[in-house]
Amino acid sequence: KAGVTQTPRYLIKTRGQQVTLSCSPISGHRSVSWYQQTPGQGLQFLFEYFSETQRNKGNFPGRFSGRQFSNSRSEMNVSTLELGDSALYLCASRRQPSTDTQYFGPGTRLTVL
Amino acid sequence: KNEVEQSPQNLTAQEGEFITINCSYSVGISALHWLQQHPGGGIVSLFMLSSGKKKHGRLIATINIQEKHSSLHITASHPRDSAVYICAVVSTSYGKLTFGQGTILTVHP
Numbered sequence: 001k002a003g004v005t006q007t008p009r010y011l012i013k014t015r016g017q018q019v020t021l022s023c024s025p026i027s028g029h030r031s032v033s034w035y036q037q038t039p040g041q042g043l044q045f046l047f048e049y050f051s052e053t054q055r056n057k058g059n060f061p062g063r064f065s066g067r068q069f070s071n072s073r074s075e076m077n078v079s080t081l082e083l084g085d086s087a088l089y090l091c092a093s094r095r096q097p098s099t100d101t102q103y104f105g106p107g108t109r110l111t112v113l
Numbered sequence: 114k115n116e117v118e119q120s121p122q123n124l125t126a127q128e129g130e131f132i133t134i135n136c137s138y139s140v141g142i143s144a145l146h147w148l149q150q151h152p153g154g155g156i157v158s159l160f161m162l163s164s165g166k167k168k169h170g171r172l173i174a175t176i177n178i179q180e181k182h183s184s185l186h187i188t189a190s191h192p193r194d195s196a197v198y199i200c201a202v203v204s205t206s207y208g209k210l211t212f213g214q215g216t217i218l219t220v221h222p
Contacts, residue, residue: 033209033210035210037154042199042212042213042214042215043199043201043212043215044212045209045210045211045212048209055208056207056208056209058209088154090154090156092156097208100161101146101158101161102146102158102210103158104148104155104156104157104158106154106155107154107155107156109154
């Protein structure tokens with residue numbers, strides 16, 4: 001069974017631009033969560049989607065948004081990029097948004113110049 | 114004070130040693146996760162616990178709900194165990210993962 005895939009793996013943008021990251025969950029998994037990892041703040045929860053609905057949201061500004069499609073694939077968007085948005089963005093999938101084990105993708109490393 | 118605290122932050126061991134990493138949390142939880150992250154970023158979920166103890170190979174995870182504390186033990190450590198180990202809790206209030214800052218483990222041959 002294929003794992004969680006994320007595209008692109010690496011991305012360089014400039015301040016003020018916007019970016020869209022994609023996550024394809026493991027087949028049969030309907031819950032997708034997004035996380036941001038930076039050296040200073042560590043791992044932080046962004047949001048979780050289940051059946052195309054956002055279930056939970058972390059403490060991030062409205063520039064960070066996401067969505068989930070009917071095939072469970074998810075995208076996250078960051079608008080008006082800031083230098084501090086440079087991070088590793090990870091998504092994780094699981095069958096149900098409960099206490100199921102999450103399976104992480106390899107991440108997208110975003111650099112904002 | 115962070116909701117999830119790990120100790121130690123850095124840990125160096127010789128191959129074969131028994132290793133313990135601790136995690137304390139201050140919120141009510143429905144589950145606790147132990148994650149492993151190797152250089153390059155990939156994260157693997159090692160355990161998910163809501164009570165008691167779990168074992169997988171050389172790894173053992175325990176949780177004491179009353180004391181709000183969990184430990185990850187590695188027996189007969191090996192250089193390939195070198196990684197960052199992260200504790201994360203699912204709070205009953207918010208239902209989302211909150212992470213500890215991680216423990217950097219280096220095992221020397």
